[in-house]
Amino acid sequence: MSPPPSASLVCAPDSDRALTHAGKFDLPGSNASWVRRDAITERVDRAAAAKLVLVRAPAGFGKTTALRQIHEQLQARGVATAWITLDAADNDVSRFLSCLAEAIARLQIGEESQTGRDVDALALLERDGAPFALFLDEFEVLKSSAVLALLREIVSRLPRSGQLVIGSRNLPDLDLGRLRVRGQLMEIDAQVLRFSVEETREFLQARRLPALPHDVLETLHARTEGWVAALLLASMALERHDEPSDFVQRLTGGGGAIAEYLAEDVLGRQPADVREFLLRTSILRQLSPSLCQALQPRVDCARMLARLHASSLFLLPIETDATEPHYRFHSLFATFLRAQLVREHSDEVLRLHLAASAWYESVDRLVPAIDHAIEGGDFPYALTLLSRTAQGFLKEGRMRLLARWFAAIPRGTLHAHPLMQAIAIWAVLFTQGPTEAQVLLADSGLALSEDAVISAHVNAQRPLLLAMQDRYSEANELGREGLARLPTAVPFADTALTNCMAHVTAVLGQTHEAQRLLDSARSSRCGSVFNRMYTESTEGMLDFERGLFRQAMARFRIAVGCTRDSSYRYTGGNAWAGVLYASAMYEADDLPLVERLLNVYAPLACDVGLPDHMIECHAIRSRLLFGRGDVDGASRVLTELETLGHLRKLPRVVASARLERACMLMRQGNAFGARAELDRSDDPAVWDRVARQRLPAHELLDIGIGRLRWEVQFGDAGAAALRIAAELPAALAASRIRRAHKLRVLWAVALWRKNSPQAAADAMGEVLLQGSREGFARLILDEGAAVAGPIHAVLRNLRKNPGPQDPILLEYVQRLHTALGGDALASESDQAATTGTPWQGESMTGKEMRVLNLLAEGYSNGAMAEKLFVAESTVRTHLRSINMKLAAQNRTQAVSIARRHGLIR
Incomplete structure (x- = not known):
């Protein structure tokens, strides 16, 4: 797999977390004017078997109110519930998972859910026990493919006692069609959420408005089409109109036009001080007295917020641990206010954002401070703030946060800050990939800088860019020149280069040099958790290749846990190490965990375009789908991989997709199709280089093993056995023990097919002995029914052995034997190599x-x-x-x- 890791996903720092998560897990504040939606709650009651309840409608249709009433209904029935109000920051997988873990802990569906326990929170959701429901409001903010993939996994694995209840403006990408067909989806759309005439009457009564004549009420209902937000705004206007019928008659147009008209009408009728306060604080996502005071120094903001909250017109309370109250605007109203602010006071927008930024800076919350500086268009100030924190975020691996900020800052402004340019290149490299980073480096002119700090960053980045583009020989040449310049003025860059060169030299077969460089990286005092992850991952890859499977798995687990807060679960780590850990857990046959890991990390790895990661992720996902009987899905995944290879001009990825497809056809028994696909995948330029290098994705997946597998299964098994016997010593001499294990497995199958059962059992027995010690399984099980006979023979010999038994070996062989179908399959595999007489039994329809x-x-x-x-x-x-x-x-x-x-x- 390519040397540099993709974006590390790290949650907000402790100092920010309380306010970052403020109100996320609390129900929205109640409102006296709520109307009971009994028809909706009854629908949910009748859909107890639904895994997913989707409340979907445009803004202002009362989705949150409906969710709250469903929540109350479920709680009354004794269902455990938890609530998350989502926001855009939840597109960071790490943050989303930390929020999810907190919500699951609040469900209290297991003793392990207590805070601080090192437990896979997602696994708790799979347990079938007491009923529970997890609520996710404002779902439309989720855009991350990784987060959505994770949620699809959660929905698919919910037990019968579990339910996910979602409120969203958009149709979420959660495989709704499949859920709908299976009767596991309950949909509540805008049509259901619209108020009836009677509900409109109840709503106005709750607002303590005089009763409208029936015809006026019907007109109001027709003009607003039962849209709750429009009715709310209309009720505000009606409070100030002496002639309600005239006002209702003047309501025209569709929902959006009505909302704008009513918002302007309501805002226009507010006292001047209220109106100006609303406009000038609309830039804030959360409002507190002290923050608002920074924007409106001449206003008693605490009193104004209390006044607005008491009116129940504009503000929604947010529960926090802070000493002062926090609020937010209804999103629909906030959008209108911001647009109105630009129209009326465009010259003040920058000042307001800068005031907010300065306040956040004063309380040492630099993330929102930078956000407001950027939103206000003061990019130099944003870069000044960034200069205080960017290097720290770089060391922590918060690449996606850095990439988002740098993407919003004009290139011309960035050119005046060479150090920020260098950090931007790191961020782009690990989030968008080497092609984009290469362009950024070329445009920056940093390669010509004489500044020692800038030169140190460039010294590390150039070999990394080449290695990530699958150009290892060039990376090695340039990297060796860079190593000769160490140490430089930037320990982070030095350690990153050392780690990179450790991987490059390992790929080129220089194992001792790779180990020396890893030892050097580990002794570095740069204090970067990002580089620690990089070091452990690379050494884990060496262990994996050498057959030290348990040691490799331990290193990968450490690598994905390299975050600043040990309470985060392994899924809060980084994509590069995450894919390696998924690969190791696949080898250990922990398939449910593998699916969860890939749902989180595979999209991120593909965004960066790491060839080995893309190959490994897609190959494993295809095998998982095939194992579940979703052959079409397995084929689709490989087609996606092939397409990615073409788009990114990576022939190795294209050839690997075709080779894996050939393997799938072999598992289907399609000899002709598999042979044809093997021929399509046989790109000499690709496989000649793979033969010279030691690329992680190809330890068990290359054209040589592919053709051996075909010969063993469909061709001349004797000739294949001789070829394997000739190739095996070279793999052992090069310490490619994992590859040697795979060759022995194929050797055992070939010997079995040529009617040498004892020799086959001996060959397989050696692999099984090592497997029982190291815990690997899939390199055996992936050969399917073909290995059943040799394994059955080994098991039979173990049971007959009168001497002392190795209980670990016996249990391990029995487990593999059972996974392959046991004695019945083994007895059939005894005869699989020969064709018997034509079928004489009852004919098939x-x-x-x-x-x-x-x-x-x-x-x-x-x-x-x-x-x-x-x-x-x-x-x-x-x-x-x-x-x-x-x-x-x-x-x-x-x-x-x-x-x-x-x-x-």
Whole structure:
């Protein structure tokens, strides 16, 4: 995998966290004018089996109110509940996961959910026990593909007792179609949320307005179309109109026009001091007396906020641990106020943002201080603030935060700050990838700088850029020149370069040099958790290659935990180490954990464009989907990988996608298709370089192993065994122990096919002995039914051994044997290499043959039902009939018998 890690995802610092998360877990403040939406809560009651309740409508339709009433209804039924009000910052996976962990702890669905316990919070949601519901309001702010993928995983794994309740303006990307088909989705849309005429009457009564004549009430309802926000604004206006019927008659236009008209009408009728206060504080996302005082020094802001809150017209309270109250505007009204502020006082917008920025700076909250400086357009001031914190954020790995800020600052302004340019290049490198960073470095002119600090950054960045572009030989040459200049004035850059060169030299086969560089990086005093992650990840990759699987897994776990707060779970780490950890856990066969890790980290790794990461992520995701019977999904993932390779001009990625597709076709028993795909993947320029280098994605996935696998399974097993025997010593001599294990597995299968069962058992036994000690599994299990015979033979020998038993080895072999189908599959694999007599039993119907072929290709019952346009129960009926006719005990055995008798390929 490419040497540099992608963005480290780190939560807000402790000093900011209380206010950052203020009110996120609390229900919105109650409002006396709420109308009971019994029809909505009854719908939810009737949809107890739904995994997801989606309340979706444009702004101002009362989604939050509906969510709160659903919340109260569930609590009354004894359902445990937790609430999160989302905001844009939750697109940071680390922050979102920390918020999710806090919400899950509040659910109290397990003893492990207590604060401070090192527990996978997501796993707690999967437990089937007491009923619970997790509420996510303002879901539309989530744009991150990683966060959305994580939520799709959460929904798919919720137990029957769990429910996710979402409020959103938009249609969320959560596989709603699949949930809808399965009856696991309850949708409450704008049409349901609209007030009826009677609810409109109740609403106005709750607002203590005089009763309207029925015809006027109906007109008001028709003009507002039951839109709650419009009715709220109308009620404000009606309080000040002596002739309600005239006002209602003047309401025209669609929802948006009505909202603007009413907002202007209501705002225009406020006292001048209230009106000006509202406009000038509209730039704030949260309002507190002291912050507002910085913007409005001549106003008694504490009194004004209390006055507005008491009126229940504009402000929503936020619960915080702060000593003074905090509020926020309704988002619809805030949007209008900001637009109005620009129209009326455009010359004050900059001053207001700068005042807010200065206040945040005074209380040492530099993140919102920088945000306001940028929003106010004072980029030099923003860079001044950044200069105080950017290097610290760089060392912490907060690359996405830095990248967001630098993207908002004009390049011309940035040119006056060379150090900020250098840090911007780091941020872009680890969030957008080397191509964009290369352009930024070239445009900056920093390579010509004589400043020692700037030169130190460039000295490390140039080899990194080349290595991330899969140009390891060039990176090695330039990196060695850079190492000769160490130490420089920037310890962070020196350590990053040392780590980079450790990986580059490892890829080039210079293992001792790589180890020396890692030792040097580890002894660095730069104090960067980012570089510590980098060091542990790279050494873990070396351990993985050398067969020290448990040691590698420990290093990867340390790497993903390299954050400033040890209370964060492993999923709060960084994408580069996260993908490596996912790969290790896949090898350990912890598939549920692997899916969660990839849902978080795979999109981030692909954003950066690291070739080995992209290959590893997509290959594993494809195998997981295939294992679940989603063959079409598995194929789609590989097509995505191939397309990414073409788009980014990475031939190695394209060839790897095709090679993995060939492996999938082999698992389906499609010899012809697999051979054709192997030929398509055989790009000499790619595989010649892979043979010379030691790239992590290709320890077990290269054209040589691909062709050996095909020969072992479909071709001349004897010739394949001889080739493996000749190749194995070279792998062992180079300490590529993991690759040697894979070769031995294929060797055992080849020997089994050529009717040498004892030799096959001996070859497999050596791999299994190491596997029981180190804990790897998938490099064996991924070969599927082909390894069942040798494993069965090893297990039989162990059971017959009269001497002392190794209980760990016995349990390990039994576990693999069971995972592959046990004795029934093993007995079939004894005859898998030969074709028996034509089928003499009861003939298959046409539908049964279609089911049998789909079964052989790896499809699940549900996927077969979709392809055949029948119910899943019909598929099960066909499968029972097939098993009876073939005298098979399970699906795998049915496929094996059918192939042996020539019923399927």
